[in-house]
Amino acid sequence: MKKLFLALLVFMAGLSISYAQSMQAGITGGYLNVESNNKDEKGFYAGLYIEAPLSNSFALKPSLLYGNVSDNNLLYFPVVLKYYLLSNLNVQAGPQATYIFDIPNSDFKDRLGLDLSIGAGLKLLKDFTVSLDYGFKIAKNSETFQSSDFNSLMIGLSLDL
Numbered sequence: 708m709k710k711l712f713l714a715l716l717v718f719m720a721g722l723s724i725s726y727a728q729s730m731q732a733g734i735t736g737g738y739l740n741v742e743s744n745n746k747d748e749k750g751f752y753a754g755l756y757i758e759a760p761l762s763n764s765f766a767l768k769p770s771l772l773y774g775n776v777s778d779n780n781l782l783y784f785p786v787v788l789k790y791y792l793l794s795n796l797n798v799q800a801g802p803q804a805t806y807i808f809d810i811p812n813s814d815f816k817d818r819l820g821l822d823l824s825i826g827a828g829l830k831l832l833k834d835f836t837v838s839l840d841y842g843f844k845i846a847k848n849s850e851t852f853q854s855s856d857f858n859s860l861m862i863g864l865s866l867d868l
Contacts, residue, residue, distance in 0.1 A: 731758045734756075735770065735838070738861070739774045739775075739859060749776065750775045752773065756769065765789065766788075768799065781807055783803055783804070786802060787800060798827050805821070824841070825841055833867075836867075838865060
């Protein structure tokens with residue numbers, strides 16, 4: 708039993724090292740549009756990401772993004788599964804947590820929300836990717852964005868580091 712456990716541990720360590728060597732980090736930013744209460748609020752977003760290949764066609768991409776629209780400061784944490792249709796074209800989907808900073812007199816849980824993020828990306832050059840992502844609100848944040856239509860559109864450019 709100990710030998711099996713040790714063999715499994717060595718295999719998992721080797722697997723994680725091989726993925727760590729092929730992981731890609733980068734920076735991203737661009738245009739942010741948030742729809743709430745039937746009006747559009749425009750702003751920007753910027754942040755960091757890590758992309759970890761799972762196979763030749765799939766990758767896992769967690770990101771940490773700061774967004775600003777009107778007087779609202781937001782934090783986005785998407786964790787998407789990317790599928791490469793071609794070597795330079797992908798589609799992606801996954802959960803996205805949101806956090807709103809500027810809510811006076813509110814609890815931590817009232818600032819949190821959950822989206823379903825879907826999108827696509829096109830690698831233009833070796834290190835540059837243009838992306839389009841849309842977040843559908845599935846659990847709303849407090850009273851700041853009272854409408855269930857608090858959805859976000861991100862159009863951006865990413866640079867692999």
